[in-house]
Amino acid sequence: MYLNIGKTTVIQDNEIIGIFDLDNCSQSLLTREFLSAAEKKGSVVNAAEDIPNSFLLCSEREKNTSEKTAVYLSQSTSRTLEKRIHQLQTERRNTWRKSMN
Numbered sequence: 001m002y003l004n005i006g007k008t009t010v011i012q013d014n015e016i017i018g019i020f021d022l023d024n025c026s027q028s029l030l031t032r033e034f035l036s037a038a039e040k041k042g043s044v045v046n047a048a049e050d051i052p053n054s055f056l057l058c059s060e061r062e063k064n065t066s067e068k069t070a071v072y073l074s075q076s077t078s079r080t081l082e083k084r085i086h087q088l089q090t091e092r093r094n095t096w097r098k099s100m101n
């Protein structure tokens with residue numbers, strides 16, 4: 001299923017490696033270095049219309065089946081994104097249960 005993370009950006013929920021609060025994580029030097037390196041590689045997608053509150057680390061399959069990671073900046077809080085994912089999982093489970101009956 002797809003998760004709307006801001007603007008018109010949607011990602012598949014099974015590609016998400018982690019959702020991180022930008023305020024808390026950016027206090028770490030390692031996280032700042034990671035985000036800086038990702039931006040230099042062109043792996044950062046800004047899906048925030050305003051100041052981003054969170055970022056998602058995602059795994060994306062290339063056509064040659066190699067994986068690369070992408071960082072998505074989102075205006076939504078990490079808690080909001082977590083709730084959306086939980087709702088998607090609940091809907092998927094309910095759909096599966098209905099199909100089993």
